[in-house]
Each structure stands twice: as C-alpha cells, then as structure tokens.
Amino acid sequence: MRRATIVSATVLSAGLVLAGCGSGDDAGTGDGGDGPVTLTFQSLAFQPESIAANQQIIEQWNADNPDIQVEYLQGDWASVQDQLVTAFEGGTAPDLIHYESSYLQDFADRGWILDITDMVSSELRDDILGGAWEAVTFDDAVYAVPFLLDAQVIFANKTLLDAAGIPVPAPDDPWTWDEFAETSKQLTDADTFGVAWTLKDPANRMLNLALNFGGGFFEESDGASTVVFGDGEKEAFQRIYDQLYVDKSAATDAIGMGGSDPLPGFFAGQYAMLPKGIWFRQQIIDQAPEGFEWVTIPALKGDSQAQAAAPQTISIAAESEHPEEAMAFLEYMLNPENQALLAKGDWMIPASSAAAQDPILTETPDWPVAAASGEFLEQAPFQRVRGYEEWKNKVANPSIEEYFANSISLDELGTRLTEDGNEILERYNR
C-alpha cells in the first residue's frame, strides 16, 4: 500500500512538473487576433552597456507605440549562425535580426531576408555613411540597415612611447607602414617587442589591411569571382612577416592569440603596440592596471588608409508577417540619437553621420582617432563574393596561420589561396 502510494505520488509529481513546463506562448510571442502586433528582435549586444541601451530603446518604443510591441531576444555571437540557419529553415526566425554584413549575401540568396530598398526613409538613407550602405547592397537591393562600424587602429603603451621620445601621430597625419616598422624596431629591446600582431583566424584582418596597398583579393568577370594574389595583396603579408622574422620587432608568441589574450603582455610592457579594432578600447579600460597609460594610434597608411566597412546590421526576416511595422521600429531604433547610444555601448563607430557628432561619443577616450578611421571605410571586393565564408574558413585562415608561423613561403600561400580557393568559388559561380 505504502509502495503504491509512493509510485502514485511519483507519477503525480512528474505530471505536475510537466504541466508546469513552459512554452513560448506563455511568454506572449504570439499575436492575438485584434491585439497589438508583436515583433521579435534578436540582438547580439554583448557588453552590459550595449544590452542596456538596446533594452532602453525598446522600452521607450513600446511605451510610445502600444499597437506595435517589440520583444527583445538575446542572441550570442558564438552560436548565432547555427541558430539562425535552423530558424530560417524552420520558419521561426525573429522579425528583426542583428548580425553583420558579411553574411547578408548568403542570406539574401537563400531568400531569408527582405529587400528593404523601397522601405528605407530618405532621412535614414541620407544619415548613414555611403560605404556602410554599399556593404549591405547586393545587385541594387538593400538587405539591412548598417549601424555599427569597426576600424583597425593601434593601441600603444604611452609610457614606452614617451621613454623612446616617439610622438603620437595625429589623426590627419598617420604613420606610414615604413614609419610604423621603424617605430616598432625602436621600441624593441631585451624586455619588449615593438608590436604584437594577434593573428588567430587572420583572414578578415589581412584582407582588410591589404586594402591599404590596393589589394582586393577577388576579381569578378561575367558574374564569376576568382581569387588573385598579386603585389597589392602580398605587401601587408610581407611587411608583417619581416617584423616577425627579419626585424624581430614583432612577438612571435602573439601570433596565435585572439580576443583579450595579448592584454597581460601589453600591460606588463612586453608588447609596446597592439593593432586591434577600435572596440578594443573597452577591454583595455576594463582590465588595465591602475596607472597604466595608453593611447590610440590612427590606422596606418600604405597607398591609402582604406579599410573594409563590415558593419553590424539589422535585417528584416522575409517570413515576417509585419514587415512595415518592423521597418517603422527599425527607423526609430537606428535614428541618430539611438545609434549614438548603441555605439557608445559597444565602443564602436556609428554608421550614422549625425550620431558621430553626439557628445556622448565625442567625449569617449581617443574619439577623434575613431572618427577619423571611420572616414576610410569602404566596400571591399571580398564582401560581394559568393563562397567567401567557405574560402575564408577552409583555405585562407589555416594557410595564413601557417605562413605567419613560418611554415610555408609567401608563394606557397599564394598558390593555396588562389588554386585551392578558386576550386571552392567555382562551385558558387556555377
């Protein structure tokens, strides 16, 4: 009898727990027949300030627009690709999707995101930098609104620069690559390397730097893309290689690093300079020991200071039942005032030219350098290449890592990037 009671209680408990299990509908994602429209917005905001800015914007919108309510979904950079692909395939994608421009072409080809060319207001179109619009435009169709931009700069240990008598270059008079190489040698001694190039998954960064010397890596003919590796493409590779193995002014132990890995060496004075994205200011501020003095050095100049504009973007899912309402929210979310808030939260450059003048940004450390870097962002050829992501992951990243580890020659690298790479691209060109 007692055992029967225990069994019954166990089964009953399981039933109660199962009954208590939630579903998404409990959270109110579904639309009622005559109720307000509910939009879902998946954000990849990562920094607490950025998450707070997103939520603040949405709360204000929801308060002002009772008929169009926006639900905030928190995504994450580490797994967003798998999650989005499955959601698109299964027809459960969020209405509004935060991601980055390099994935838009693929998503657009598969019909997953909406062409919003005719939905964008003239105010928003005029406010956002031309290079940023180019990065989200494919075959004359606009597939997202760009809003956050990154730019490559160099962070330097100010104490070491001062001790060596090296002045900090002004944004309108940046170092050339030659001057940078000389400075790096000057800062190198028994305890310090002049520079730490962190080159984990280096393809995007190297393709970006190659633009300084006119290296575009891809040529298009009759709608088909091929990889090229000429003098313009080789220049930045050769210069960094020389710093590592000829001048020995760059730390070889840093080439396998990514993320925040080089910070301990930077703070300890082992690396005098650290080339990174402008957003990295936040990491330095967060973790720098008391009294550590640092400065942001403008992007280097080769033939130009050109860099690829690879903005973070917000798209509307093609399957959204409320595209007009989604666009209305997008116009509000990415107005200049809100873009300034979002850019500050992520320590990045807003795509909005009006937002770039906002005091909440201009008062952040080294803002003139960040703003000046934004002026040289342009559409890069690789951003339009179908199959670029596969080429990058299967060929470029591993081969470039081998080159900088001094395992293969520059010619061998070129052979791999072009011959192996073109085999991949051929499949996409068919």
Next chain:
Amino acid sequence: MIMRGARTLATPAKYLALAAYLVFLAFPLLWLVSTAFKPPQEMALIEPTIIPENPTLENFRLAFDQQPLARALLNTLIIAGVSALVTVLLSIPAAYVMARYRSVVSRMTTLWVLLSQMFPFILVIIPLFLLLRDAGLYDTQIGLIIVYVVWSMPFALWMLRSYVAGIPAELEEAAAMDGAGRLRTLRDIVAPLLVPGVVAAALFAFVSAWNEFLFALVLLRTPELQTISLTLVKFIGAEGVARLGPLAAAALVATIPSLVFFAIIQRRLVGGMLGGAVKS
C-alpha cells in the same frame, strides 16, 4: 633484491602519477573557482595567481544582474530532472524485455538502439526541429524534454539491459515457484537489484541534459524558457572575447547542482557501474 628495489621505486612513482592525474583533472575547476573571485585587473596579470590577491564577489553580482541565471538554473533543473525521470521510467521495462526475451524483435530493437547512437547531433537537428515545430512543441520545455529522453534512452537502455542480464534468472524462477506473479517478481525481486543501474542511468540522463547546448539553442527561443548552457554563452562576444569574470562565476554556480547531485549518489553509482560491468 633488485626486484624489491624496483618495487620500492614503483610505489612512489605510482602515487606521483596518480597525484599528477588528480591535479590534471582538478586544475580546470580550480582555475574556474580562482577566476570567479578575481577582479578584471588580476585576470590580465602576466604572472597570474591561483589565489586571488583581492578576492571579490563582484563577478557573481554581475553574472546574476546581467543574465537571468536563477531562472535558467530552475529551467535546467526541471528539464534535466524530468528528462532523467522519464528516461529511467521508460528504459526499465524496455531493458527488461530486451534482456529476458530473446526474440527476433528484441534483437532487431537492440541493433536499432545501437545504430541510433551513430547519428551525430548536427545531422538530425533540422528534421527534428521541423517535427517539433509541426507538433506544436517548438519553443516549449516539453519538446526539449522529449528530445533529451529520446537522445538519452539508447545509452540508458544498453546500461540497464546489462544490469538486468546480470540478475540471475533463477531468482525470478524461484519467485515464480513461490507463487509470485510477473509483476510482483519485477517489483519485489528485479527492481531492488536494479537500483544501482537505475541510479547510473538517471545520473547519465540528468548530466547529459544539464550540459546540453545545441538542441536547446535551436529548440528554445523565449528568454524565460532558456537553460543554463544558453545563458552562459551570452558572456562570450564577437572575436572570442569573453567577459571572463562573470562567465566563471556563472559557470561555477551552474556546476554546483551537478556536483551536489553527483556527491549524493556517488557511492551507489560506483557500486552500480561495477555491478553492471560483469555478467555473472
């Protein structure tokens, strides 16, 4: 004499190897604990220390403030607990039939259970997603529980089948001779002897569900339903940059329930594993 000398040397070497292995196993956990209590500046030291110089609880405050950790833990506890319970309840009778009834169906089922273990997660994820969506179970905890039960059951079945096979059939025959029916034999003779196996299977199903990430990522969308593994990954940003302090604090909190659960049933588990290992 030489043999004795070699033996004298071998014993300390064994202990040294054992100690090295224990340190190897414990070090990641030790580092996690250390990081959870460090301020950001100490994480960027060129010579990091295991014991924080200025220990702080700030990482825990940030972790709980910035992500709904408590809710995620509760969700995971419900999902993992129910998954383990259902897996065991379904596996016991199935394992008994597979072990005791040697028919073609039983053999085919055994083979199928083995084959089903060959499919990698990524291969089944989209079909599974479509099935659950069409059944109205997408973005529900019940949907995820069903998936976890289906995913854990083959291994649980194999484990329990081995335990059942290890129980001498003579015991059941003796019970039958004494007049016990099939159900009573199962309840009073087989079930008590299966306890260690049931504990091992339950632990396996619980821990698998507790740590699982990919299915939860794809099958849950609503923030209020998300599990701890989905919450932890939100401390990792673009380009591999992680907010290490809050991540370590949250990961430590997430590890505790598993450790407690394991500590409570560890003795039974070890006994259970040994019991099932050899068929007498």
